[in-house]
Amino acid sequence: MLDIRHLSVSYAGDRPALSDFSLHMERGEVVALVGESGSGKTTAVRTVLGLLPPGGTVEGGRVTFEGHSLLGLSHKEWGRLRGKELSMIFQDSGAMLNPIRTVGSQFREYIRAHSVLSRQEAAELSGQMLARMGLPNPESILASYPFQLSGGQRQRVGIAMAMTFQPRLLLADEPTSALDVTTQAQIVRQLLELRDTYHTAVLLVTHNLAVAAYMADHIVVMRGGRITDQGDREHLLRSEEPYTRQLLRAVPDLGGARYV
Ligand SMILES: Nc1ncnc2c1ncn2[C@@H]1O[C@H](COP(=O)(O)OP(=O)(O)O)[C@@H](O)[C@H]1O
Ligand SMILES: [Mg+2]
Known part of the structure; x- marks a missing residue:
């Protein structure tokens, strides 16, 4: 599925940050x-x-996903x-959320940007995903601003978003x-x-x-x-x-x- 061969990456002339990295x-x-x-x-x-x-450059090697190169897309x-x-979660998923918008509005927007779902369908799906992450009260999470959540709740929101389309x-x-x-x-x-x-x-x-x-x-x-x-x-x-x-x-x- 993912195949990385002899990948080398460096930042702005420094010694390589990644050298001859291979992974399957x-x-x-x-x-x-x-x-x-x-x-x-x-x-x-x-x-x-x-x-x-910026500054990061692939110096050599290849990355293929399901048989297609991911370099130069x-x-x-x-x-x-x-x-x-493919999706990603970070150390603090809260950092990628806009602090002045509710979690729900950002989750819906994320879903709609990646699908043809209606506003109502996106709202339902966001609630379902939060429930699947073991968040007991999805509606209140969706109505919250990121700062109102604990670090663990924010991280679950991030994982829920990342898993929405079953990557x-x-x-x-x-x-x-x-x-x-x-x-x-x-x-x-x-x-x-x-x-x-x-x-x-x-x-x-x-x-x-x-x-x-x-x-x-x-x-x-x-x-x-x-x-x-x-x-x-x-x-x-x-x-x-x-x-x-x-x-x-x-x-x-x-x-x-x-x-x-
Ligand atoms: N944006 C960047 N600009 C310049 N050098 C970077 C940048 N990001 C990482 N590096 C350098 O690349 C090397 C690997 O860093 P990184 O991939 O972040 O390692 P890790 O995630 O294991 O801590 C380090 O020497 C780091 O200083
Ligand atoms: Mg790191």
Whole structure:
């Protein structure tokens, strides 16, 4: 489904932020990218989505999704893909919401921008999606302004929006890092449920190896823009790679009980 080969990306002449990065994902698979800050995780995810910040340049390699190259798509082509086939959630989904408009009006607008649904249908769908994310009172959430919601509620709104069109691939960049441990655990479980319901593949960026080990079928360890180790949970736990061992030591309870 997603195939990344030998991808290299740099920012304005700096040393590459991503070097020779290759990754393959199948439908419904959960892959985690882990590594310290600056290791190139966000760059990888943004390249896949065609959302590199100014100065970011793909120096080489290719990215194909369902057999089609994602590099060099036009604005219009991205418009057809983003939100529908591939979607993304960020560390703080609240940041992408307009603070002076209600959640509901923005959710409806998002739905209508990506579909031919009527205002009424969009309103119903937004409520259904919030309920599916385990938000107990969708109508009151929709009537709220972003600042009136907790971080966990805003993150669920972001995930609900991202999942509206049942994308094949969800890119999740540190989706739980800003949340308390209990809320993190709930959201991680909900992401796994969504994967089971919709068979959406999830590319999860996290610096938390416990979250990665709990969620992911395949874990990719990155450092300095390069992949230093990868494999399933058991591989990672037994890995002899010094940097993987270092990350493992930094996790107090890899059993995951603290997080999940
Ligand atoms: N907009 C940018 N302009 C210049 N350099 C950037 C930009 N974004 C990231 N970088 C650099 O690219 C490298 C990888 O960053 P990033 O992909 O954000 O890593 P991570 O998400 O793992 O923290 C870092 O050295 C960072 O300083
Ligand atoms: Mg990042």
